[in-house]
Amino acid sequence: MDDYAISASAAVDIVAGYVAQAREGRGSVTTQPDPDVLATELELDRWIRHGGMGHEALAEWLPRYLDATVRLHHPGSLAHQVAVPSTGPAVADLIHGATNNPMAKYEMGAAGATIEREVVRWMLEKVGFDRQVGGGVLTHGGSLANLTALLAARARAAPDAWRRGVPGDLALLAPPSVHYSVRRAAAILGLGEDAVVELDVDELERIRPDRLAAGLDRCAAAGRRPMALVAVAPATSTGLHDDLSGIGAFCAEHGIWLHVDAAHGGSALLSERHRHLLAGIERADSVVWDAHKMLRTSGLCAAVLVRRDEDLPAAFQQKGDYVFDDREAVGFDLLDRALETTKTTLGLKLFLSLAWAGELGLGDYVASRYDLALRFHEALSGEPGVSCPYAPESNIVCFRVGHGDQLALLDRLMANGRLHFGSTTITGERYLRLVVTAPDTDEATLAELIQALREAAGARGVTARPA
């Protein structure tokens, strides 16, 4: 065997052991060492300057690297919306790592490009777009996908903006809780962050369809016209969904581009019992759906989907670069519809995730995590001093414990490294936040969380009064 085969197989064995151990809940979910200490422990300077790492040194070094990772497969991993990759996507990364076909041009990777086209068509179908009429592209992440979709919306509202610059009267209507990548996109697109007109929301930060007209009036009063309205499915902080049907009807009536950020929740389209949460998504002009959140696909793999295929190339009115030419050639290129030039074979990851589990299997996975989140909510709601502002609609659960400093409590709960979760704010108030994603998170994890809460409350005398 050559060095590649020996090294890759050594790495695979070590990583497989790491995954198995994490799945059994052995050890800590996360460690947060000092970066300078870690750099020394991993001998980074030595390897950078002198190289020479072969399979033997790798086999000694890799466990040290893995030791300082966040173990997403661990049942106590409840902090983030990052996918726990299944076997297929992990193998896809290995394959891409060797083949490295940057397939935005068909000529540079026919297999990767064809797979991307097919998984995008599958996603269009799931959203309810016509797969012959709609279009899409895979991007390196939901933030880039939001930017791409809003660029397409800008091209619709201001077709000359690409050449002449952005008119000063465009607005983006969005709820205050919209993912920060949307505000960032407004700034990057040249609208400026002030162009984001905040829509009225309810006490749980959901868009109020009955107050949309007021938002439009505010927009007009500011001398602006809407470039797009952004709704979320679901919101990053709460995991609650906007009413896409009501919002879609309003946008259709007023001719407003509807962008649905379903980065997190698009995957619920695969669960028969949860699909209704996204009812109305088919009314959107553009949709973002991250496979690297709930489709068990390693980062990065996000989709921008548009109802009319021509809207994507309209967003990028560029010609004449070294990679563009008018020759008749077999296949198709993706350069006319993506921000990236070189792309990894994003579709291969999602394809192998599907090839392992099938769409029904992935739907069952999503359903099981959404169901378990409800169980977490029920159990937490029954604990003295714990308040949960709403029953979860997805796998995101928010709660507060007593009236004290929630961040200090979070640090205490995570001190022994067995549980990893985070916090958020809802209408300005701090909450603890769990994202039930790992396939091995179960009732035992819940019992451990409740026990940790009781111990932390006992140690610090958290008040039993409802917050």
Ligand SMILES: Cc1ncc(COP(=O)(O)O)c(C=O)c1O
């Ligand atoms: C609703 C929503 N949109 C967009 C993003 C950004 O996605 P990414 O991290 O893939 O850039 C996130 C990430 O959490 C999200 O929750």
